Amino acid sequence: MMRIGQGYDVHRLTEGRELWLGGIRIDHTLGLDGHSDADVAIHALCDAMLGSLALGDIGKHFPDTDPRYKGIDSKRLLREVARLLSERGWRVGNADLTIMAQRPKLAPHIERMRVVLAGCVGISTDCISVKATTTERLGFEGREEGISAMAVVLIEPIA
Numbered sequence: 001m002m003r004i005g006q007g008y009d010v011h012r013l014t015e016g017r018e019l020w021l022g023g024i025r026i027d028h029t030l031g032l033d034g035h036s037d038a039d040v041a042i043h044a045l046c047d048a049m050l051g052s053l054a055l056g057d058i059g060k061h062f063p064d065t066d067p068r069y070k071g072i073d074s075k076r077l078l079r080e081v082a083r084l085l086s087e088r089g090w091r092v093g094n095a096d097l098t099i100m101a102q103r104p105k106l107a108p109h110i111e112r113m114r115v116v117l118a119g120c121v122g123i124s125t126d127c128i129s130v131k132a133t134t135t136e137r138l139g140f141e142g143r144e145e146g147i148s149a150m151a152v153v154l155i156e157p158i159a
């Protein structure tokens, strides 16, 4: 028995914010804007996990009108979503993420993202894939107006 979920998120790039992606802070001239730390990769992963059990989306569980979530480290949200799955008897089998960003170069950071995300979800690093691509300067990502991320997860019952 298994189930599947997918997630997608976008945040706007702006000056004066730290860039958090895949659970780590990356040195860059721009950061993502949002109520939380605006980590699009984690938000896409959370939505994929919630979607796998038809539990709604991240906005339903952690509303951006709630001051408790202002500036929150998205890793806390990811741990909470993993807990929601486990209390229903499910765990992530594997997850595959793609981040669309023109800049900065993400390749040097991918391995650390995988380690951090796997730690939050509670699975081994080889069950978390993170990929990054530019969009060849096309679209909002290409114009560096924002960064988007997609995630797919397969979940399985806890034995």
Ligand code: MG
Residues within 6 Å of the ligand: 009, 010, 011, 034, 038, 039, 040, 043
């Ligand atoms: Mg978001």
